[in-house]
Amino acid sequence: MTEYDDTAGRAVLQTLRSYGITTVFGIPGTHNLELYRPLASLGIRAVTTRHEQGAGYAADGWAQQTGLPGVVITTSGPGLQNAMSAVGTAYCESRPMIVLSPGPATGDEFADRGTLHETKDATAMAGAVALWSRRAASAAEAVQAVHDAFELFRTGRPRPVHIEIPLDVLEAPADVPQAEREARAMPQATGGDAALIAHAASLAATADRPVIIAGGGATGAGAEITTLAERLGAPVLTTLNGKGTVDEHHPLSLGSNLRLPSARAAAEASDLLIVVGSKLGEAELWAPALHPHGDVIRVDVAEAQLQKNLTAAVAIRGDAAAVVGRLVAALPHDVRPAPDLAEVRARIAAEIAEALPDTAALGARVVDALPDDAIVAGDSSQIVYMAVANQLQAAVPHTLLYTPTYATLGYGLPAAIGARIADPSRPVVTVIGDGALMFCVNELITAIEQRLDLTVVCVENGGYAEIKQNEVDRGIHPIGVDLVQPDWPALASAFGATGRAVDATGDVEGTVQAAISAGGVQLVHIRQEETHHE
Numbered sequence: 001m002t003e004y005d006d007t008a009g010r011a012v013l014q015t016l017r018s019y020g021i022t023t024v025f026g027i028p029g030t031h032n033l034e035l036y037r038p039l040a041s042l043g044i045r046a047v048t049t050r051h052e053q054g055a056g057y058a059a060d061g062w063a064q065q066t067g068l069p070g071v072v073i074t075t076s077g078p079g080l081q082n083a084m085s086a087v088g089t090a091y092c093e094s095r096p097m098i099v100l101s102p103g104p105a106t107g108d109e110f111a112d113r114g115t116l117h118e119t120k121d122a123t124a125m126a127g128a129v130a131l132w133s134r135r136a137a138s139a140a141e142a143v144q145a146v147h148d149a150f151e152l153f154r155t156g157r158p159r160p161v162h163i164e165i166p167l168d169v170l171e172a173p174a175d176v177p178q179a180e181r182e183a184r185a186m187p188q189a190t191g192g193d194a195a196l197i198a199h200a201a202s203l204a205a206t207a208d209r210p211v212i213i214a215g216g217g218a219t220g221a222g223a224e225i226t227t228l229a230e231r232l233g234a235p236v237l238t239t240l241n242g243k244g245t246v247d248e249h250h251p252l253s254l255g256s257n258l259r260l261p262s263a264r265a266a267a268e269a270s271d272l273l274i275v276v277g278s279k280l281g282e283a284e285l286w287a288p289a290l291h292p293h294g295d296v297i298r299v300d301v302a303e304a305q306l307q308k309n310l311t312a313a314v315a316i317r318g319d320a321a322a323v324v325g326r327l328v329a330a331l332p333h334d335v336r337p338a339p340d341l342a343e344v345r346a347r348i349a350a351e352i353a354e355a356l357p358d359t360a361a362l363g364a365r366v367v368d369a370l371p372d373d374a375i376v377a378g379d380s381s382q383i384v385y386m387a388v389a390n391q392l393q394a395a396v397p398h399t400l401l402y403t404p405t406y407a408t409l410g411y412g413l414p415a416a417i418g419a420r421i422a423d424p425s426r427p428v429v430t431v432i433g434d435g436a437l438m439f440c441v442n443e444l445i446t447a448i449e450q451r452l453d454l455t456v457v458c459v460e461n462g463g464y465a466e467i468k469q470n471e472v473d474r475g476i477h478p479i480g481v482d483l484v485q486p487d488w489p490a491l492a493s494a495f496g497a498t499g500r501a502v503d504a505t506g507d508v509e510g511t512v513q514a515a516i517s518a519g520g521v522q523l524v525h526i527r528q529e530e531t532h533h534e
Contacts, residue, residue, distance in 0.1 A: 007037075055073075058070075060086065064398040065422035209270045215239045228331075256389065298314070362383065366431060377428065379410070379430070444456070
């Protein structure tokens with residue numbers, strides 16, 4: 001026995017393990033070693049990324065496949081600061097994440113002595129980005145913070161939290177009974193107010209042209225929303241965060257195309273719009289707001305979301321699956337015929353193809369090369385948000401990993417790493433532009449080190465093509481947007497991956513398929529010729 005056998009660090013990690021956490025992402029540092037010491041004995045895999053931002057994005061990818069919060073361990077000061085972009089992403093996209101970091105010892109707060117990694121107020125910094133940030137005064141408080149985080153994730157809007165543990169607390173024996181470290185039973189999902197559900201059912205039963213919109217808060221209610229759509233004969237649109245809530249091959253699905261004018265027009269023409277788990281934000285709409293002609297029903301777990309950006313005639317607070325299930329039960333049992341959606345689908349397809357024709361054509365080739373069960377991690381790159389995100393048909397949620405609101409660069413590769421670790425049964429591909437890949441290319445070595453099968457499709461359009469066009473549109477001579485490119489296949493080979501160059505458009509599908517089949521870490525470089533659209 002040593003003094004380190006049962007520290008606060010172990011108590012916190014043991015509590016996380018009891019909730020099912022099997023993997024953590026981060027970088028060991030001088031001050032966080034007592035968070036790393038118990039990992040092996042608890043059966044928790046430690047994934048060392050090459051930057052804490054990558055740790056956060058990898059944790060996000062892992063979380064989306066497991067349904068559990070991604071856990072990030074940083075050291076104090078710069079390590080925590082480096083993770084803030086990922087925390088901001090999780091906040092904007094409503095993703096569950098727990099960030100653990102050490103902090104100055106009790107009594108050393110704001111000392112300003114020039115100690116290693118000293119930060120003015122790390123808890124306040126993280127709290128300005130995360131949903132909440134707590135500095136635990138004891139091991140018991142740190143453990144309680146973990147329990148509180150899981151209750152939040154299971155009963156409210158999931159968003160990132162930060163737990164700071166002072167060094168003296170982290171390294172001291174933990175006076176926390178074993179029973180207090182066990183996962184706690186969570187409250188039953190809230191099924192919504194009965195009178196409001198009855199009102200919603202009466203509107204739905206008499207609507208002639210209902211439409212359903214499913215957002216990121218609806219991904220756990222796919223079966224219920226599908227049944228509701230079939231009962232009402234209602235087309236289903238999703239945001240990108242809600243993509244795959246209803247199988248996009250379903251005859252009633254109009255896909256994750258809410259950002260496109262024809263899709264928005266279909267929603268606005270409805271005489272009843274049922275919105276589940278979405279704030280209908282401008283970034284998801286690519287428009288300031290929806291203007292539906294009929295009544296609106298909204299369902300959301302968060303009270304603050306129920307009237308945000310669109311006024312609802314009926315606003316029901318509760319778990320999406322529970323509320324929609326009760327709504328279905330309150331409807332007549334007859335099933336309405338499905339409407340003919342061929343015309344609106346054709347208009348949507350035309351809008352995708354016409355926005356950036358070369359990008360859309362290339363995106364279609366990439367999508368055609370992917371296995372049906374592939375997980376695709378996208379980045380804030382034109383090849384993704386102008387093509388692949390709309391062209392990919394997802395059968396289940398979290399098939400596309402993406403950040404439509406925070407729209408950060410450097411997300412795709414580390415998110416793919418986390419997803420592959422979480423679910424090694426499905427092929428994982430990241431589709432990413434050259435500018436975005438330069439934000440996270442260091443994580444190629446993480447994928448190598450973790451012995452992952454992962455394919456990176458890097459589409460090079462010469463730099464920051466959209467920003468270049470923005471400059472031109474404002475009468476600015478292009479500046480800072482045409483980027484020098486490395487030899488991408490050679491760079492991949494230097495990391496220990498396999499680099500492949502696509503020399504002709506017709507080779508795209510075959511090269512991507514060969515890379516996926518070969519296994520290991522693969523990089524497929526596709527040089528996209530610049531067009532007047534870019």
